Amino acid sequence: MAQPPGDTMPHRGVKICGLTEEAGFDACVEHGADWIGFVFFERSPRNITPQQSDRLSRRHAGGPKRVGLFVHPDDDTLARVLDGVKLDILQLYASPERALALSQRLGVPVWLSQPVSSRAELPTGCLVDRLLIEPKPPAQATRPGGNAQKLDWSMLHGWHPPFPWMLAGGLNPENVEEAVTLTGAPAVDVSSGVESAPGVKSPEAIKRFIQNARKPHFSV
Incomplete structure (x- = not known):
């Protein structure tokens, strides 16, 4: 449903994932990211140790909530x-x-x-606190996410689930405004789309991504 002219969307959540270094972490704090993600998965170029993530996290006591990403983790x-x-x-x-x-x-x-990979696969329920909707990885991928693969946003047109969700996959500062306009996503997640090299975040790209993600738009 489109909003009347002049209305603005509620605060759109932004998560910057795959933080490994100080400049990227500090940019997330400075520009008001809601969440920062630490990746604990050895195959990822953004893999980080608990000790490294703790040192980064201690740079700022408050600010974005800290999210730990795990791929089929065991209890140990x-x-x-x-x-x-x-x-x-x-x-x-x-x-x-x-x-x-x-x-x-x-x-x-x-x-x-x-x-x-299709609208038919969109979930109808959620057992946990939030779902991240993202594209299935390509057949040759060595990790389930962080592949800079873009979801077909049109499949989310008119999808209004009764649970919290977040859009991920192939987002960057140049396309995030279009993505939230087409999907109405209440929150967005980016990793490689704000990097200057694998695992190295660009503070300027983080700034622009957050700004563009939160621009007022008409939902569909």
Whole structure:
């Protein structure tokens, strides 16, 4: 449904994922990101140790909530990371049942990545605190996300789920405004789209991404 002229959208959440260095972290704080993501997955060029993420996190006591991204983690991996750094949210590639069980056992909010390739695959329910809607990885991919692959935004036209969700996949400062206009996404997630090199964030790109993601627009 389109909004009347002059109306503005509520605050749109922005997550910058894959932080590994000080300049990127500081830019997220300075420009008001809602969440920053630390990737705990060895195959990713954005992989970080609990000790490294803790040092970054301690640069600023408040600011964005800290999200830890895990790919089918076992209990030992989760315990090791959580012993090394305080995380506000867990973002998982896992089954919905595993995600729910971890949320209940650990007492921490859990987001679940939900790769899709067609409108028929869009979820109708959510067992955890939020779903991340993103494209399925290409067949040759070595990791489930962070592949700079863009979702077909048209499949989200008119989709208004009754649970919190976030749009991810192939977003960058140049296309995020169009993405939220077409999808009505209440929150967006970016990683490689604001990098100057794999795993190295561009402070200027972070600034522009956040600004463009939050521009007023007409939802569809």
